[in-house]
Amino acid sequence: MKLLVDFSALRAAANRMGPPIQIDLSFKTANAPLVRKDITVNTAPPPELVIPEGGMELTDLGQVGIDNNLLTWQGQQVLLYIQDHRARFDAARLDGKVGNRVHLSFCQTLEKMRDSGRFERYVVTRDHSEQFRITGKMLGWREESATTDLKVCKYCLRKLNYEGYGTPGNYAAFTNFSFVKFFQQYESFFPYHPSREAGAPEHYSEDWAEVSRRYRESRRHTCENCGVNFSRRPYLLHTHHINGVRSDNAEHNLKALCADCHSKEPGHYHMAVPHRIRQEIAHLRQEQQRAEAPDWREVFRLADPGLNGLLHHLEAKRAPLPKVGLDIQDGRDAIIANLELAWPSQQIGIAISEADAISAKEQGWRVYRVQLALDRPEKLVDLLRRSR
Template sequence: MRLNVDLSALHAAVRRMGAEPVAFSLEHQAEPLDPIDIKLEEGIELLNLKEVESNNGLLSYKGRQILLYIQDQGNSIKKVLEDGSQGRKFHVADCKTLKNMRAKGRFERYVVTHRLNGQFYIVGRDWHTRQNMEGYVRLQVCQNCLEALNYKGAQHRRKIEIAQSFDIQEFYSTYSSFFSHLPRRWAGRKEEEDYTADWPQVTARYKDSKKFTCESCGVNLRSCKELLHSHHRNGVKSDNRESNLMALCAACHRQQPHHGHLCVSHEGMQTINRLRREQGLLHNVGWNKIFELCDPGLRGVLDACCHWKTNVPEVGFDVQDTKDAVVANLELAWPQKRVGLAISDEDRDTARKAGWRIWRMHETLEDIGRFAAEIED
């Protein structure tokens, strides 16, 4: 039997909240978990390192960002279970340690995973008791990986301190623009349970009262409302007093304390910076502001450029063809030198065809001296 249901009142309510109704079908099914994502959460043992790819220097497996570690801790298993910092380090980048192992033809029994809770399953055989042991433990990140990415300035700051405070969720969020696939069980989603039942109405009214403008960077997102969030200043999700709320674009929101788990897609980040540029918010920006406005995955490059005292780049620069049509978008650009960096392969290839010299993130960090010379006045 066919049912005719009048949803006009519901649609009107949706519009009052500042959104638009979407098509609904009873035939729609929830998107299933990809088997590879399930396996990666458990951990996949590799035959050799050739199965791991490099995406701008970040480790990748079948298009997903991953962590790489050695599961078998050997005779040290008991000591490592008691103190994870004593174990073999896990890798997040194609660092010199992995490159040396490839060059020497040494292949340990590595495991790839994208678990976000920091717990690694390890095994081993105790040297004293000769007993097999296993368990979960927090391992430390490889400091060579941090240096390869210049993560948080690791190339000229104390890597040990960065490693000790390393947070996997924050790391994945930092480089979310580089990967189309993110871990399906993204930590932080449980926080939705902390919001009040009327939160959808509260946030819609608040964003509307702020004219859909980010209260931090000033970008107006009326044309892309999904990229504007309502932030609780004191972190209490049930405290919906207007004085406790703040309208923030997704890029500014994830920079708030304890919001390292938030991620923004490459498309979302490009959209925010395109609107910022169109609205005149990216003109004459200094070094301090550049770090806030650029894609966080390129802060390692910015930090290196700042250290080398290069010229300040432009953020979210549009490359145009001979007919002034926009053909590519660069995350960072030095227009006078026609040099830039792009995250996506498509933007990079198109800009090169238009006569630009485009660098990849890891190429810049591996040869920062040559790059700095290329953009000198």
């Protein structure tokens, strides 16, 4: 007996998932990485590494690590400050400006503390709410606790050259500083990130998944900022609400953006984009010839946000323009590394990942980690000029 089976519903469901993925295989040249089907990224630390709300008191500054000039604890980017304000508690509770500074980096203040053997009961935290728990004596005798808006350490901003703070007269990096934005900017350097979705003020409409799919399809799965086509990797393309209202799905309020461009939109500091995702997008930009940066403005737009301080140094010192997100190939044309910044004619590059740095060095490149380049930018610029 002949069976008649209607597959129309199945085909319709498959079509809603986006265009079919085409993978061209060649035995002569290297192929792009296979598409990652599972894109759920859990960046929360395991339970044993969770820092309690309000921070965790340290017994020694040696418990804090340093990665690319940033403070770390057990693989996590952290902040460091003195919670105990003693007799200054009441004043700091009312105005965070008079309280202790919050440290982002192992700046000269922490270096002096370490070198002198002093320790002031520092607290490590991943809090990004702009409010910090402080303790001290109320009215001179009663122990109390409260939360207040402590300010960032200026020495730390200078060490990182955060938003170009090292430039004389540039105070905006301090006056406009946001701890939320700071954590987002450097997340490529760390495997664990603080959760930031809790503060989202709006919810998406019930049909948002379908609205987003149709809109991205109408734009041929192409990022409207960087121009890269994501038909083969649709999970890298998002739909952005221009006015920030997630329930406003009017077409004029929508914009198709890749995960990298989306995370750089104003007010999108809650977005966590893992380093491997940014590198995958960088690879596609190279592949589709969308990675050209004719000026520093475009370099800043395309580069990983964690390179912001270094880029400000390079621009100020008039360094040659770099390539952004350059793939490095071995002798068989297989892609073995990706450099965040690269000067191909000099074979000099900057890498966030240690593995990328090692692989590129094996191909004859001189590769520097961000921390070294940030500490001595004038040496890097001098090397680039001499190697022309």
